[in-house]
Amino acid sequence: MLVEVNDLTRTYMMGSTEVNALRGVSFAVERGEFVAIMGPSGSGKSTLMHLLGCLDQPTSGTYLLDGTPVEALSDQELSHLRNHKVGFVFQAFNLISQLTILENVEVPLIYMGTDRARRHSLCLDMLKDVGLAHRARHRPNELSGGENQRVAIARALVTNPDIILADEPTGNLDTKTGHEIMEILQKLNDENGTTIVLVTHEIAKAKWTRRLIHMQDGKILRELKGDEISPLVDLFQEAPAA
Numbered sequence: 001m002l003v004e005v006n007d008l009t010r011t012y013m014m015g016s017t018e019v020n021a022l023r024g025v026s027f028a029v030e031r032g033e034f035v036a037i038m039g040p041s042g043s044g045k046s047t048l049m050h051l052l053g054c055l056d057q058p059t060s061g062t063y064l065l066d067g068t069p070v071e072a073l074s075d076q077e078l079s080h081l082r083n084h085k086v087g088f089v090f091q092a093f094n095l096i097s098q099l100t101i102l103e104n105v106e107v108p109l110i111y112m113g114t115d116r117a118r119r120h121s122l123c124l125d126m127l128k129d130v131g132l133a134h135r136a137r138h139r140p141n142e143l144s145g146g147e148n149q150r151v152a153i154a155r156a157l158v159t160n161p162d163i164i165l166a167d168e169p170t171g172n173l174d175t176k177t178g179h180e181i182m183e184i185l186q187k188l189n190d191e192n193g194t195t196i197v198l199v200t201h202e203i204a205k206a207k208w209t210r211r212l213i214h215m216q217d218g219k220i221l222r223e224l225k226g227d228e229i230s231p232l233v234d235l236f237q238e239a240p241a242a
Ligand SMILES: Nc1ncnc2c1ncn2[C@@H]1O[C@H](COP(=O)(O)OP(=O)(O)OP(=O)(O)O)[C@@H](O)[C@H]1O
Pocket: 012, 013, 014, 019, 020, 021, 039, 040, 041, 042, 043, 044, 045, 046, 047, 048
């Protein structure tokens, strides 16, 4: 198992009020899976993604990432694990506006200590894969939303991570551009076997996956697999017209 979480909770303190963002979440993800997480706003999806990406620590419960118990690690070990195993793609692309596209993709490799020549060739290859090699010297504000999201995907992939965590990666994009981003993720999963966990609000996006985790109130409400997903997507898509 690449990911194994057991009874994870995460409680935020807001002044003297407790917010129970996660209230006992357990599941496992095998290498090569493409999992969608859906659920209403505030149901804990992003909180869970932060924990999976080792950006945050649970209040209780256990998390094994590729067999390593995350809660036992020091901050330094945690960031090492994060840099080597995880690629993030967020709704806001989080690119650095002062840097070129190429330099943005280089950032995670700088953290890994990769030398300059190798960084350049890896990053140019990555940009080629997402169809943006010709834009390498441009800055994010000179690119469209979809292009920027492709840069963010290139940045997430350049370290060759075991798992891509994508939190509403198409949320800021129009339908067609969102579709292109989904195709890139799908191809990665199909051809490279990269494990992907995708958070999405849009039920239609679940059609791309073989496994759907439905969250509500900080818990997993239910899980759908394979052939169970498509009919549900159709049902929801027909609903507004009815
Ligand atoms: N840093 C924080 N401090 C306090 N409360 C937080 C914090 N982050 C999230 N929360 C709360 O935890 C709950 C879960 O938030 P989370 O961001 O995980 O939801 P989500 O499912 O990603 O929602 P959305 O679909 O709107 O992105 C919410 O009630 C939210 O207000």
